[in-house]
Amino acid sequence: ATINLMEAAHKKGVKQFIFASTEWVYGPFEEGEVKDENSLINITKLDSEYALSKLVTESNLRQKFQHGFCPVIILRFGIIYGCREKGSAVEAVFNAVKTKDAVTIGSLKTGRCFLHVSDIASGILKSVGLNGFNILNLQGDRLITLRDLIETSQKILGKEVKIEESDHNNASVRNVSNKKAVQMLGWQQKINLEEGLKKLNDFLSASN
Helix, strand or coil: CHHHHHHHHHHHCCCCEEEEEEHHHHCCCCCCCEECCCCCCCHHHCCCHHHHHHHHHHHHHHHHHHCCCCCEEEEEECCEECCCCCCCHHHHHHHHHHHCCEEEECCCCCEECCEEHHHHHHHHHHHCCCCCEEEEEECCCCCEEHHHHHHHHHHHHCCCCEEEECCCCCCCEEEECCHHHHHHHCCCCCCCHHHHHHHHHHHHHHHC
16 A cells, blocks of 8 residues: 555655654564664564564665655654553553552553654654655653553552552563654654643543
């Protein structure tokens, strides 16, 4: 489908092609590892068809650009959350803290650089007009663990829940740098976790 769009864009003479990719193209992470746009990607380590399809399309776009295609920007999105009942771990965990007395998770040490959907949108807008071929990570400024998420949720809701870890020693941590996007686009994350969760709480309260 993206190749069809590339062909249509070429015929129409569009000025820029923006592709929504994903942090999952980086594959597995070693303990303590931080990845950026220069990190080596081993395609044989990708066990997700979704990640593989994104990485292949990135390669298609690079090749097309080298043969005279318009400027291309590939945005590798982090884990996005926003005002919805279901979605990422952010919505799921917050809703569990809000509605239950006990929350069961894998490991409190599991972490992602979560990013509010409004900041993703602003990053896309900032990328409009960028020349050349560029790959940028749109990620949150810091790694947020499930412990951080639960503690902040409890603070906002004014309640405490019992926390049960089903797999304490098997934490999944994906730490991806957003420094290149900050420098190249003049973009920055504006909604931190506490503010984002307050917006989510207002949404959930209004929906019930």
